[in-house]
Amino acid sequence: MxxxxxxxxxxxxxxxxxxxxxxxxxxxxxxxxxxxxxxxxxxxxxxxxxxxxxxxxxxxxxxxxxxxxxxxxxxxxxxxxxxxxxxxxxxxxxxxxxxxxxxxxxxxxxxxxxxxxxxxxxxxxxxxxxxxxxxxxxxxxxxxxxxxxxxxQLRNEKLEAELKLLKAQIHPHFLFNTLNNLYSLTVTESKKAPEIVYKLSQLLSYMLYDSNKTTVPLQMEIDYIENYITLEKIRYEERLDVSLNVFNNIDHISIAPLLILPFIENSFKHGFINEIGKVWVNIDILTSDNQLIIKVENSKGKIEADAAKSAVGGIGLLNVKKRLELIYKDRYDLHIVDEETYLIILKIKL
Structure with a gap:
């Protein structure tokens, strides 16, 4: 120090x-x-x-x-x-x-x-x-x-170390899921495997370089999410219906990097578990009353297995909750509704 x-x-x-x-x-x-x-x-x-x-x-x-x-x-x-x-x-x-x-x-x-x-x-x-x-x-x-x-200074350094640790845990968690998808496609010799590798390289570039910043433009985070959704569309093909809506001008807004992804990833990883039919995810991003509002809602499988709450699945959400507490403290509000659908509403004061 x-x-x-x-x-x-x-x-x-x-x-x-x-x-x-x-x-x-x-x-x-x-x-x-x-x-x-x-x-x-x-x-x-x-x-x-x-x-x-x-x-x-x-x-x-x-x-x-x-x-x-x-x-x-x-x-x-x-x-x-x-x-x-x-x-x-x-x-x-x-x-x-x-x-x-x-x-x-x-x-x-x-x-x-x-x-x-x-x-x-x-x-x-x-x-x-x-x-x-x-x-x-x-x-x-x-x-x-x-x-x-x-x-x-010690508190700041401890906070920075905790945030780096949490972000470091996000990376292997994401890579684990994406590489699983890539593995399944290479086994079947799918022509989509090269596209996954390309998209994955773009995501890794974001995680390695931009995620080290304190904040990033919200649009950059959205671009990152769109790349992730592209990967998941390759995996689920016609079964997947994804809606990503940005309702306001967000050019002036910055947020902590890798903050929204765990909610999106959670929807794909655990919202569709044991589901073989159509699946959907709705993502809404808007501003209201000087607040950034992020809504992520997804369909749920007919079989609600305990595996949906497994340790691997809990890493992403647990980490993002810790990061929200460390970065935004009393400036955020997080609601999770687990009923007929799985709904996450995050509000951050700007």
Whole structure:
């Protein structure tokens, strides 16, 4: 998987730039911007610069060392001990910087109280860790965002893998049925065998190349179905009556490839089982109320054998149901009516 987080070697300049911009923004706020309301703006700008090093060190200590200890989750006592000690240490360190560097230059009266005067230490500590808190929150927010992006990519890759698997199962299922037809014709030395080979090559071209696309023009899918019907007409000859009707302009419509075929194939494979008389299939494709509607209805044999629901016959419909759920989710509606005829109605929101 291609990670959203680049390798350290290539990401380091960008990270350094982001950190630099963050601290620059903080300094501009704490120094020049805040100095607008001060009586001595220059002093405020200088004090902000002098106070920044301790805040930066405390922020990176918390972000990289303490967070690593926390993520290990092996010794909570160790983490909280380090946290408390670091808060005390950096609070006292900031107080020392203020007492020995800042106060003598800008607030001489500030040295009148002891160095580690508790109220002053507490104030300095809050000043440091208010910045540390901002840094940690920003960092955690970024990590959460990256984590969500990676999870989404994993979901997308899993979805793509599932769809490829389902399409890969469609191919052998279709080939199994078509090669059976071809075999029966070659056994009888039928002159129609070469035509089947030609039509089969066209279908394989579609499956190998166009079916790898996310969507294809609906007309391309219909052309594919017409080739399939041609093969079945060669098999059933005069016994078969097929009606394929397209009622609206479909030039602007695209769908997932190999989505309609399993319904058509199911009609031929299992709708005519044990039937020796006339058989028929009606296929209607239309648009209505911003929906693509596909109806496939076929005659049923007089003998309703359990073989019609065999495992081989269930592969196509089972796969297309899974693909519909993965691709269209709540944008489709599928109804299957098994009564005097076998009727499938698929509606897809455009």
């Amino acid at each position: 291609k990670s959203f987080i680049a390798s350290p070697r290539y990401d380091l300049p960008k990270r350094l730039l982001r950190h630099f911009l963050f601290w620059l923004a903080y300094y501009l706020y704490d120094g020049p911007i805040s100095s607008i309301i001060e009586q001595d703006p220059a002093a405020r700008i200088a004090i902000a610069a002098m106070a920044m090093p301790v805040k930066m060190i405390a922020a990176y200590f918390t972000l990289y060392l303490l967070r690593r200890i926390y993520n290990e989750k092996s010794d909570p006592v160790r983490f909280y001990s380090y946290l408390v000690l670091s808060i005390i240490f950096f609070g006292c360190l900031q107080r020392t910087v203020s007492y020995t560097v800042i106060y003598p230059h800008f607030y001489p009266n500030g040295t009148s109280v002891p160095l580690f005067y508790p109220p002053k230490v507490i104030i300095e500590t809050f000043g440091v860790y208010s910045v540390v808190a901002i840094v940690v929150v920003v960092h955690l927010a970024k990590q959460w965002y990256v984590s969500q992006q990676e999870k989404q």
